[in-house]
Amino acid sequence: MKTLAPILGAASLMAACAPVEPTAPTTPSDGPTQCRADQYQRYVGRNRSELPAKPANENWRVTCTTCPVTMDYSPSRLNILYEERTGIIREVKCG
Numbered sequence: 001m002k003t004l005a006p007i008l009g010a011a012s013l014m015a016a017c018a019p020v021e022p023t024a025p026t027t028p029s030d031g032p033t034q035c036r037a038d039q040y041q042r043y044v045g046r047n048r049s050e051l052p053a054k055p056a057n058e059n060w061r062v063t064c065t066t067c068p069v070t071m072d073y074s075p076s077r078l079n080i081l082y083e084e085r086t087g088i089i090r091e092v093k094c095g
Helices: 004-016
Strands: 059-064 077-082 089-094
16 A cells, blocks of 8 residues: 555646646626726726717716715626716726
8 A cells, every 4th residue: 555655646746747728718708898898998087077978778887986886796887987076087897
């Protein structure tokens, strides 16, 4: 039994060093493209009055950074957060 342990240990080490096939990169389904946040990043730092009209088929939540909102997560919803005092957009993200 004592001679079997080193052999099993060596076999385990060799298996751990075996090459791994690379996998294709995956696109996260809930990333910034699902709610199109990447397309609205240019509004960060601008006044919320500069936002375009919400497209009919999109789900937006425009609210101040300190305003209460529901905590439910919706990957297709675009959240646009602005400072209440100034109206300056501080963050654009999905959720």
